Amino acid sequence: MSLINQVIQSFPGLVAVKKLSGEHVVVNESYKGFFPFDVHGLTLDDIINKIENKDVIDLLLQCKVNDAAALAEPDKMKTSIETFLDTSFESVRYIMTDGGDEFMALLSWDITEKVKTADKLNARLQHDDLTGIANKTALMQRTFNNNNTVVYLDLDNFKRINDTFGHLKGDEMLRKFALHINHQLRDKDTIYRVGGDEFVVVFEDVGKVKIDERLTQIRHNIEQDDEFLGISFSFGLHAMSHDITLSGALESADKLLYMSKQLRRNQC
Numbered sequence: 001m002s003l004i005n006q007v008i009q010s011f012p013g014l015v016a017v018k019k020l021s022g023e024h025v026v027v028n029e030s031y032k033g034f035f036p037f038d039v040h041g042l043t044l045d046d047i048i049n050k051i052e053n054k055d056v057i058d059l060l061l062q063c064k065v066n067d068a069a070a071l072a073e074p075d076k077m078k079t080s081i082e083t084f085l086d087t088s089f090e091s092v093r094y095i096m097t098d099g100g101d102e103f104m105a106l107l108s109w110d111i112t113e114k115v116k117t118a119d120k121l122n123a124r125l126q127h128d129d130l131t132g133i134a135n136k137t138a139l140m141q142r143t144f145n146n147n148n149t150v151v152y153l154d155l156d157n158f159k160r161i162n163d164t165f166g167h168l169k170g171d172e173m174l175r176k177f178a179l180h181i182n183h184q185l186r187d188k189d190t191i192y193r194v195g196g197d198e199f200v201v202v203f204e205d206v207g208k209v210k211i212d213e214r215l216t217q218i219r220h221n222i223e224q225d226d227e228f229l230g231i232s233f234s235f236g237l238h239a240m241s242h243d244i245t246l247s248g249a250l251e252s253a254d255k256l257l258y259m260s261k262q263l264r265r266n267q268c
């Protein structure tokens, strides 16, 4: 076996060289392993037409898109990610010339572990350790539509709990507050902890009257919970619309929350 062939065969991933018209001219054993027939001389379209395995077809369709992107910028080495079932491949494609002919070389290697680690890290970055719910990073990264309503909730006089009963008791109350809120949410609503004693709920497809009912129920449950030591919460609400950003909606909800807090203070 020639030296170059040994390099291709011992590459810990997939290697394929195709003519620019798409016919495969060189493939290594790992690449061959995807197909029950010899792919030499065949294009991706030929293979898609011959093959029955839907997962392989899905992989080849991703390859077609990424081949086209590489061909659109022949001067650059293009990097992309393709998935096959639970496996993720990082691929590079570049255009080579040999004897006046042009070819596309594809090198792919398995990055499943790297992707899993990145996913775990990302999940941790979006998670509040104390309460186990999503945090502000998750809120800022999610998408919104006009059927969403954001509600800002904040415990009243929470500092007093910390000062009187200690930080651990305060922590316990924050966890219980998150639970009380969560119990009143449907699967499609989401709760986030966005600060010390501040929480945001994003409601889906539900009007203000129903949201008020949920919040009243949360308040009632907290009042019945002896561990809450008479502490309650204030809230402000803003329905999303196409002309407002999340920050704008949160700011508006926060203003209403502040006004409600002042009102509750004046009533005491």
Ligand SMILES: Nc1nc2c(ncn2[C@@H]2O[C@H](COP(=O)(O)OP(=O)(O)OP(=O)(O)O)[C@@H](O)[C@H]2O)c(=O)[nH]1
Pocket (backbone or CB within 6 Å): 130, 154, 155, 156, 157, 158, 159, 160, 162, 166, 167, 168, 169, 170, 171, 174, 195, 196, 197, 261
């Ligand atoms: N136990 C505990 N306390 C926290 C945590 N994060 C922030 N805090 C405390 O939360 C308190 C928030 O205080 P404030 O912002 O003054 O809120 P408040 O006392 O509820 O006052 P109002 O919001 O005006 O009703 C501070 O005492 C913070 O130290 C946490 O993770 N655990």
